[in-house]
Amino acid sequence: MLETWSAVSKRDLILLREVVKRGAAVPQFRYETRNIPSVEVCFEVDEHHIELTIIKITEAKLPAGWKASDGYLFVKYNFSFPHDAHQTGRTKVIAATNSPEYNQKFLLTINRKTKQLQRVIKRNCLKFEIYQKGGFLRSDKLIATADCKLIDLEEKVHIHESINLMDGRKQTGGKLIYQVRVREPLSGKKLLMMQKKWLILEL
Known part of the structure; x- marks a missing residue:
C-alpha cells in the first residue's frame, strides 16, 4: 500500500x-x-546507551539569606545499573544564578538483554542531587534532590520533563528540566x- x-x-x-x-x-x-x-526509533542514540541531557534548573531555593546571584550550582546524577557499579557523574558549575542552564549530555551504558536492567527501569529512578558549590574551607552543600522515573522508556524513545526539586518529601520550589533518549523502546x-x-x- x-x-x-x-x-x-x-x-x-x-x-x-x-x-x-x-x-x-x-x-x-x-x-x-x-x-x-x-x-x-531515535537513530542518534546507540542501542547500548541511554542518553541523558541535564538541560537546566529553574528558581532553585538557596540557603536562607542568600540571593539568586549567590548561586554556584551543579547537578550530580546516579543511575543504579549495574547494581554493583552505579553510573554517576556531574555537570559543570554555573555561577551567579539560581536558574543555571547546562545542556550537558551524558551516555549511560545499558545491556537490553539483562533482567537486571528491566528491574531497574521498572522499580528504580534516575536520581539527581543539586549542590551549591562550596567556597574556601567550605564543602559543597546539598540543597535539593529530584527523581526521574524511567518506566516510560519501555514504550517510548524520548522523555522530556520538568520535575520538582525536593527536600525529603517536601517541595523546595524550583524545577529540574532534563531529557532522556534511547534508540528504541526497551521492550522492543x-x-x-x-x-x-x-x-x-x-x-
Whole structure:
C-alpha cells in the first residue's frame, strides 16, 4: 500500500512541475486522512546507551539569606545499573544564578538483554542531587534532590520533563528540566499508526 501511495505521489509531483512550467491551471485536488504505519526509533542514540541531557534548573531555593546571584550550582546524577557499579557523574558549575542552564549530555551504558536492567527501569529512578558549590574551607552543600522515573522508556524513545526539586518529601520550589533518549523502546520496536493529511489530485 505504501509503495502504491509513494508511486502515485511521485507521479503527481512530476505532473505539478510540468503544469507550473507551462503556466496551466492547477488540477482540482482534495485531502483525505490516511493511517501511516511508523516505527519509533531515535537513530542518534546507540542501542547500548541511554542518553541523558541535564538541560537546566529553574528558581532553585538557596540557603536562607542568600540571593539568586549567590548561586554556584551543579547537578550530580546516579543511575543504579549495574547494581554493583552505579553510573554517576556531574555537570559543570554555573555561577551567579539560581536558574543555571547546562545542556550537558551524558551516555549511560545499558545491556537490553539483562533482567537486571528491566528491574531497574521498572522499580528504580534516575536520581539527581543539586549542590551549591562550596567556597574556601567550605564543602559543597546539598540543597535539593529530584527523581526521574524511567518506566516510560519501555514504550517510548524520548522523555522530556520538568520535575520538582525536593527536600525529603517536601517541595523546595524550583524545577529540574532534563531529557532522556534511547534508540528504541526497551521492550522492543513498536509499530505505530499515524494519521496524516494526504493531498489527492483529481485527474
